[in-house]
Amino acid sequence: MSEKVLMCGNEALGEAAILAGVDGYFGYPITPQNEATAYMARRMPEEGRVFVQSESELAAINMVMGAAATGARAMTSSSSPGISLMQEGISYLAGLELPCVIVNIMRGGPGLGSIAPAQGDYFQATRGGGHGDYRCIVLAPASVQELVDLMQLAFDLADQYRITVMVLGDGILGQMMEPVELRKLPRRDLPEKTWAITGARGRPQNILRSLLMTDNQLELHNKHLQEKYAGICKSETRVEQFDVDDADVICVAYGIAARVVKSAVIVARDEGIRAGWIRPITLWPFPTDAIGMAAEHKGREFLVVEMSCGQMLEDVRLAVNGKAPVRFYGRAGGAVPTVEEVLEQIRKIAPVIVD
Amino acid sequence: MQTVFSRTPTLKDCTTHYCPGCGHGLAHRLVAEVIDELDIRSRTLGIAPVGCAVYAYDYIDVDMIEVPHGRAPAVATGMKRMRPNNIIFTYQGDGDLASIGAAEILHAANRGEKITVIFVNNAVYGMTGGQMAPTTLLDQVTATTPRGRSQQNDGFPLRICELLTVLPGTAYIERCSLHDPKHIRQVKKAIRRAFEHQVEDKPGLTLVELLSPCPTYWRKSPKEAMAWIANEMTKVFPLQCFKEPEKS
CATH class of the missing domain: 3.40.50.920 (Rossmann fold)
Known part of the structure; x- marks a missing residue:
């Protein structure tokens, strides 16, 4: 199983997601990550899984939200301007505590910028990006092999902490071909998704909501999120x-x-x-x-x-x-x-x- | 004594936050009744919008999620693709569906997503305080059209059913009204038909538009509001079944 293949980062991240058991991929074309979307369009149906090209990045992140709400492993990939469009959804995902993986293959900005590699989205990625007081876990691979390994970790972290995990690469990582071992990493022991909306059969209704207007609920929810984030800082920092x-x-x-x-x-x-x-x-x-x-x-x-x-x-x-x-x-x-x-x-x- | 009417179990036994004379309570009840009649409560997943019906999950006792403004059809797409055996419905107002979410409903319809959309059209934004909606009638006074909606400045009332009917991805499109008992019975039939289509796993998106009263922001009594639907709204938004699946 140690055979190496030559793959570009964008395709390798797709195959890594498949190794990690991604159930649904939802994405919109944008350079320089297009190989990822095209790869998933080919591979996901082969695996009997779901691929949808959305009408926009807004729709893509909301499709991810819907899939994640049912307990599925869901992801999208995009590049800087597309990730900006997703910020509304990412904030809701944080409020709803839904797990998902988002890949940002960064390009030059601001605005339409360029399609050349850049790291200008660091603030957006590490500070939450959308409105409200929240964080996403941000993983920054430096090689195609590390991209493959961190993609799999990303799905585990997302499920373990009910959080968005962003894999932050750049146009070079996405486009560059490197020898890579498509090794399947052992999955963490993860909590059951009892919160998922799957149909209230033999249990009370599950509700996923982020509107908390009464009895100080929202401050309590924020405190809960901050405690979760503190635990992540303690256990998941990598350097x-x-x-x-x-x-x-x-x-x-x-x-x-x-x-x-x-x-x-x-x-x-x-x-x-x-x-x-x-x-x-x-x-x-x-x-x-x-x-x-x-x-x-x-x-x-x-x-x-x-x-x-x-x-x-x-x-x-x-x-x-x-x-x-x-x-x-x-x-x-x-x-x-x-x-x-x-x-x-x-x-x-x-x-x-x-x- | 014989019980002649009782609350359907999927409609929770509680008071709602809706204003007196609002149509949402009726619409919720009809959706809940259809879910119970079709015996699909344990496999139905609902999507609450941003708008007055944001708390729909407090009243309709099925698994539900509350989603960003207008994005319900995209969320529903993700849910249905993951769980094709579940029955997925969105419940959306006119601002949610026809304005900020216009792209999402159009493309979900065009993909022929097998979901059911309950579209509540009350010609105004309720939750934010009575501003112009895409479905506000010409000359209708709202918080943001104080001199009445002007075609020059604000464009025309947007007719969603007519727009979606031309898409091959839609299977069943009907516009009904909640303004009197006769029409409410028709609403019930239409909602049931839309859900049945999905239960039978037939292709295409189903959508039922309900003309619904908002006495508070129409500045009318509930009774006047019902009359305004019958006399004014139906002129712009004619009640009809625009598209129905071919009988097999």
């Missing part, structure tokens, strides 16, 4: 670290930007610069503790690299909490930082150590 222990400069990046940063750090080490990197895998919950602990080391500096004008930068600064300087290098609007550009930034910060 990868590389050469951090002795580093004078620590780069922080996620997704494809982290791949560029990793290459730059390796070259920097070869040049005698003590560089390391931290890669958040969950963007919410953010690995605040890991970055905060790294900032305790005296004399260190941080370099945040993003394909945006500086969004995750704010979370890194909150985590570092003034204990170390935090610098930023970003490319925006569909531009991708090069290894040489990142290396130049690292060289500016860190002294070359001559043993």
